[in-house]
């Protein structure tokens with residue numbers, strides 16, 4: 001079971017507007033521009049919500065409901081600055097962060113209990129810190145997967161913390177209306193309602209096959225989410241989105257051993273960069289170019305992700321063997337790694353062999369740095 | 382946390398009335414004395430234009446007497462940095478005033494600011510070396526504005542000579558050095574010139590022309606937004622652990638913008654929930670209300 005936090009800044013745009021102009025405190029504030037124009041509400045304060053306003057509502061409708069509201073065009077650059085500042089604070093705590101939108105962050109704290117103690121206290125600490133440092137209120141949901149955490153953060157707004165205890169996901173979700181599930185819009189809601197499905201509980205009572213038949217892959221996802229089995233993995237954008245290395249042979253090569261050895265060497269180098277960044281890669285890509293410039297690339301996604309030379313080389317070599325069907329000389333060979341997630345040592349705490357192997361690889365990295373690749377070759381097994 | 386010295390470049394601006402200095406001033410009212418009640422540092426810029434009488438410097442010391450740790454940093458005369466026309470007499474004149482401050486334990490150091498037209502080269506590096514020898518008995522803060530100084534060799538020079546390489550925030554035009562704190566000794570000196578790109582460009586074109594105070598100041602007219610200040614604070618935070626003292630100087634002086642931003646930076650950098658400030662500035666900059674009152678943030682900073 002993982003420990004996922006979902007942190008959602010409360011009425012974010014409005015909170016920033018109140019930093020810029022404290023006199024907006026306690027008033028119905030709407031960000032979205034000209035109240036007589038064609039725009040929609042980008043955000044509104046809790047005071048404005050009491051008039052029935054909500055985001056994405058046409059601004060003219062909002063004005064009819066709440067003519068006394070304060071309508072602002074918004075300072076969007078300022079919102080990004082504050083969003084980055086929040087992420088900067090969170091990155092001091094969370095090993096992995098997925099920024100889902102300008103005001104929403106998923107964090108994976110799996111295995112961090114020893115470092116931080118109570119997860120609830122950690123959430124409360126983060127909430128205080130963001131409030132004191134940036135004057136921004138936020139709510140946090142803690143759960144075993146992204147869906148549960150996100151629904152949790154929405155439960156007690158503003159400045160709320162909701163911790164869905166491990167094993168309680170299904171019970172927590174059961175009484176909620178189906179549209180609580182992220183991704184269930186008005187259309188899906190109506191369709192579900194027309195089938196007599198109103199609460200999340202109603203979904204779990206039906207077999208998954210039913211949803212697979214009615215909605216395809218989306219239906220299976222929906223069923224899993226309703227059962228408290230939403231996605232556990234964060235999508236992390238990296239500045240460096242791929243690590244790759246390739247070699248163009250001085251003269252075209254036919255000898256397979258030379259080609260495989262080169263692939264091995266390249267694998268060592270990319271894995272080394274990977275471990276330096278404390279990342280693991282999920283997708284491995286090989287590139288093969290024949291002397292006539294025909295170029296072939298093959299990719300494979302492995303599970304779990306890895307930073308292990310052996311695992312990655314074996315996968316790459318297999319792909320290469322399958323891809324290299326012609327008896328033409330080879331001009332270039334390359335390997336690339338993508339889809340990174342950060343390596344969390346705690347996760348494999350009880351898998352001693354794995355840990356030992358990781359430690360060995362780290363030692364190898366150190367030696368490689370020292371000798372600049374020259375002395376170590378593990379030899380292709 | 383290092384010791385922070387946070388203040389403005391100069392204190393004597395008529396257009397800080399009434400945004401900072403009150404409109405009604407009694408006979409004995411003194412600007413520097415008023416200033417020193419709120420800030421612990423000021424950068425003296427008048428020394429860039431003239432060699433001041435030691436009497437003036439002595440009077441400053443008397444005026445800040447109530448402020449325990451108040452510190453002056455002094456900008457070196459343009460004869461040294463822009464005109465490169467100095468002699469023993471001028472050196473002595475500079476030293477004399479610096480020594481008065483130093484003996485009174487009121488001197489933070491000497492700011493040596495070069496123009497954009499002073500890019501990194503063997504010749505300019507030698508010039509820096511020469512000035513650093515001349516003024517070796519003071520803490521030296523060197524400000525250069527051309528991005529060519531951002532290289533390993535220049536940094537090594539600063540480290541070797543134990544000079545502080547100033548971090549500056551200025552409009553990003555041409556090869557202007559970007560805001561990127563670098564540490565070369567046990568101090569950081571950070572200057573903010575505003576981000577008024579348009580007026581900065583205009584000032585380049587009217588360089589050398591006769592200009593009024595308003596025209597000259599226009600390029601410094603800029604109020605940093607709260608979000609920009611938060612980003613600045615986070616960048617400074619990354620390096621503040623490496624130094625003992627951090628000087629932060631706001632040079633966006635027109636109409637008191639620098640004063641408002643200085644109070645905001647005290648709040649952010651010194652982690653003060655409530656900052657002591659006069660009612661005048663809160664009236665001129667209503668967004669300061671939050672840190673003026675502490676905004677009910679009774680929670681201790683973490």
Ligand SMILES: [Mg+2]
Pocket residue numbers: 008009010011012103
């Ligand atoms: Mg939100």
